[in-house]
Amino acid sequence: MAAISHAENLTIERIFASPSIAGPNLRSLQISPTGDRVTFLQGKADDREQLDLWEYNIAEQSTRLLVDSRVLVPEAEKLSAEEQARRERQRLAGLRGIVAYQWSANGDALLFPLNGDLYFYQLDSAEAKRLTNTEAFETDPQLSPDGSQVAFIRNQNIFVIDIASGVERQLTMDGAGTRHNGVAEFAAQEEMDRDTGYWWSPDSRKIAFIQFDESPVEITQRYEIDADSVTVVDQRYPYTGTPNVILKLAVVSANGGEKQWLDLGSESDFYLPRVKWMPDSKHLMYQWQSRDQKTLELRVADLPKQHQHVRITETADTWVNLHHDLNFLNNTEQFIWSSERSGFRHLYLYSNKGELIRQITSGDWPVDKVEGIDEDAGLVYFTANRDNATEQQLYAVGYQQDNAPVQRISQQAGWHAIDMAGSANVYIDTFSSRSQPPQVSLHSADGQRLTWLLENALDDNHPYAAYLDSHQTTEFGELTAADGQTLYYRMLKPQGFDPAQRYPVFVYVYGGPHVQVVGNSWDRRLMFEQYMAQQGFVVFSIDNRGSARRGTRFENPIYRSMGTVEVQDQLTGVEYLKSLSYVDPDRIGMFGWSYGGYMTLMSVLQGQGAYALGVSVAPVTDWRLYDTHYTERYMQTPQQNPDGYQTGNVLSYTDNLPPQGQTPLLVIHGMADDNVLFTHSTLLFKDLQDKGKLFDVMTYPGAKHGISGSTSQTHVYRTIAEYFKQLQP
DSSP: OOSSOOOOOOOHHHHHHOOOTTOEEEEEEEEOTTSSSEEEEETTTTEEEEEEEEEEOOOTEEEEEEEOOOOOOOOOOOOOHHHHHHHOOOTTTTTOOOOEEETTTTSSSEEEEEEEEEEETTTTTTTTEOOOOSSSEEEEEEEEESSSSSEEETTTTTEETTTTTEEEEEEOOOOBBEEEEEOHHHHHHHHEEEEEEEOTTSSSSEEEEEEEEETSSSEEEEEOOOOOOOOEEEEOOBTTTTTEEEEEEEETTTOOOEEEEEEOOOOOOOOEEEEEEETSSSSSEEEEEEEEESSEEEEEEEETTTEEEEEEEEOSSSSSOOOOOOEOOOOEEEEEEOOOTTTSSSEEEEEESSOEEEEOOOOSEEEEEEEEEETTTTTEEEEEEOOTTTTEEEEEEEEESTTOEEEEOOOHHHHHEEEEEEEEEEEEEEEETTEEEEEEEOOOOOOOOOEEEEEEOOOOTTTGGGGGGGGGOOEEEEEEOOOEEEEEEEEOTTTTTTTTTOOOEEEEEEOOOOOOOSSSOOOTTTHHHHHHHTTTTTEEEOHHHOOSOOOOHGGGGGTTTTTTHHHHHHHHHHHHHHHHHEEEEEEOOOOOEHHHHHHHHHHHHHHHSSSSSEEEOOOOOOOGGHHHHHHHHOOOOTTTTTHHHHHGGGGGGGGOGGGGGGEEEEEETTTOOTTTTHHHHHHHHHHHHTTTTOOOOEEETOOTTTTTHHHHHHHHHHHHHHHGGGGGG
């Protein structure tokens, strides 16, 4: 780190102010199809949540603004309820301006939505052509592969517009009420990482789409409580163990006309997490997942012959995790697929007929995802934690021969997020570590850096410069779970650390599936953790069993018993903290959000005095109130596993909260949360009140699950920090 002659302590107000204290944040990085430029979204200097479209010209080594969102739409954006929900699902809530874009296939133009309409920006004219101008809200626009048309969703139906003529065609007519065409259902958006419901064929002549009918899903009256009003929202929320939407899959010509509906089998209760065209535009592959998520079938539909085959079947005694690793090769009739059948996610080469050719990677480490494929060189590039469980690195391996050696491409210790060109000859590396905010660079496929896109050097001009001398180094370590598996933790020691003193502890927890907290990256809560260290706290996190990137043996112990082994492992962390001479064992507090909020409640209530304080934000309290796809994956249904749901219910342990506020507990929740419904917290409030237990509450009118926006985030974290000051001497 650069030596700075002055040092300041962080304030929470500065953490969430503009410009970002971590330096510029480049979002949605893409290499153009022609490979001559890199585009990205970036917040304004005076408002980091208002995004504009930028480019870096590789040959000219210059950066320029392409589209200023405020110039294009000066007035305040008015989002539809559907778009607000989409952005909440995509974790884009709170952002404004241009939040997404797409390149044309030939690299001469970009498509983006803004304020409910669609715009087509052509590089040669440097003008943004407005494609739609309606009172309705157009969502999920997608360019056809040949770049001549744009498909989009309007009023639950699929439309196509010809870019040259501006002529619109409506492809589906029956979207209304509970029937939606081309839209991703709630569970797909929230739990399956699928935020679209339609797909262009490679030849631009057809569109495959999902139609769902949500009439079987029971209506929940959800109250969106704002500062001066209350709105009753009739939301069809698929509670675990209750009916899901009815799914259909069809193909329609881009010119409109009759639909070809696919036969999805006799089973009516299933999921369609993935759909993808094969290169010939005659075959459509889709993933069919059973309701219990123990079976995943990769099916192919021969559209001209109107018959189907199952190419791959994945099964598990617990659940099968979803992925995006279906990659067709162009030079041969083969594809690369990933599977956890060995206990760790690895890559496999298949023929298009579903015949296994070879396993490409192996070992006691998981592949994160495929980043690119170079067919000429016979290499597949992927990210993984092969050499260090707390890092993400880029690797390459040959797929044309057995037992090919794995080559590490990225070298710097930390976290490398990769965006690779379609040709796999260059890639963008967004690198960060616990001591380096995100840097963005362009590399050749062998790892050589070609140029900086954002060096973000921690020099005297960096927004974080004044605070560098107060930055506390992160220490990593290992503990052992009850079953012998390794648990990784990270720790910050207080500013001005004196080993002869005893300090309070701030434990941050998530603890749920598909998330890793203990990573060597500049994550979004690092600045708040630094702030707490500067307030005199030891800051500690441990990844319990059930969390991500460690293989199925590490994940599976939570099956049918959420809220058990996770708490055991967090208490293992507490026992370690209590063994440290500089930790005050009576002043250990825990904070978590969402699943972390659930873990905070379960740990405080089951910990038998292990924690002196807890702050729980947007917590699940009763898994019977959460959605089907997520909850049943780990818990089965309440009907199949009543004991597990009871054991995993926060209200089963509220008798353990000491009387008269001896263990302070603060519960925070957004009053318009449509993910973890506000009902989770109100049930807890009522139960604690009935039992005479004292606790504290902070609610946010109008706020969703993320309580987004810089003003709200500042208030949330100020509230948390002030609450933890009770642990200070």
